[in-house]
Amino acid sequence: MFLKTVTFEFNGEETVLYELSALQRIEYIGYLATVSKEIPADGDEALRTQMASIVGVKVASRLVAMSRWQANITGPSVDELQQQVMSTWPLPAISQAELVVLEMSQMLPPAKEGADEDESVGEENATPEKSTPVS
Numbered sequence: 358m359f360l361k362t363v364t365f366e367f368n369g370e371e372t373v374l375y376e377l378s379a380l381q382r383i384e385y386i387g388y389l390a391t392v393s394k395e396i397p398a399d400g401d402e403a404l405r406t407q408m409a410s411i412v413g414v415k416v417a418s419r420l421v422a423m424s425r426w427q428a429n430i431t432g433p434s435v436d437e438l439q440q441q442v443m444s445t446w447p448l449p450a451i452s453q454a455e456l457v458v459l460e461m462s463q464m465l466p467p468a469k470e471g472a473d474e475d476e477s478v479g480e481e482n483a484t485p486e487k488s489t490p491v492s
Contacts, residue, residue, distance in 0.1 A: 360375050360376040360377075360378060360427060361375070361376040361461050362374065362375050362376070363457055363461055365453075365454050365457055367447075367449075367450040367453060367454070368447075368450070372425065373425075373428055374421070374424045374425065374454060374457055374458055374461070375424045375425070375427035375428065375458075375461075376424075376458070376461045376462045377420075377423055377424060377458065377462040377464070378427070381423050382462065382464065384423070385419070385420060385423060388416070388419055389416055392412050392415050392416060393412060395408060395411075395412055396408045396409050396412055414443065414448065414451065415439075415443075417451045417452060417454075417455040418439050418442040418443045418446070418451055419435070419439050420455050420458050420459070421438075421439075421442050421446075421451060421454045421455060421458060422435050422436075422438035422439035422441070422442050423435050423438075423458075424454075424458045425438050425442075426438055
């Protein structure tokens with residue numbers, strides 16, 4: 358098998374996470390598009406925020422389940438693994454595992470070299486004002 362693996366450890370427990378295959382990446386993007394529709398376009402901001410959080414957990418747990426499915430492709434389905442992840446994993450573990458799989462699968466945008474997280478947008482292109490001669 359050509360997929361990369363990482364042993365993921367959280368709270369003393371270990372599991373192997375796999376890079377997503379090309380087909381899984383396509384399926385993941387389709388799933389992301391489908392569940393994103395659950396966030397209402399109108400409505401109050403509190404409801405939209407709450408629904409976005411729920412969708413975020415669904416998406417993250419789906420990604421982890423797709424990764425873990427590679428360990429036994431004849432075993433439980435991705436849907437079953439997703440339910441298992443959501444039922445038995447704490448949110449911080451899901452978030453950390455999601456990041457590991459995204460990085461391993463090269464599904465994150467490349468980090469900007471030399472970028473300081475505290476910089477405001479637009480500051481990097483700012484130039485000092487030129488002084489004008491006094492007449």
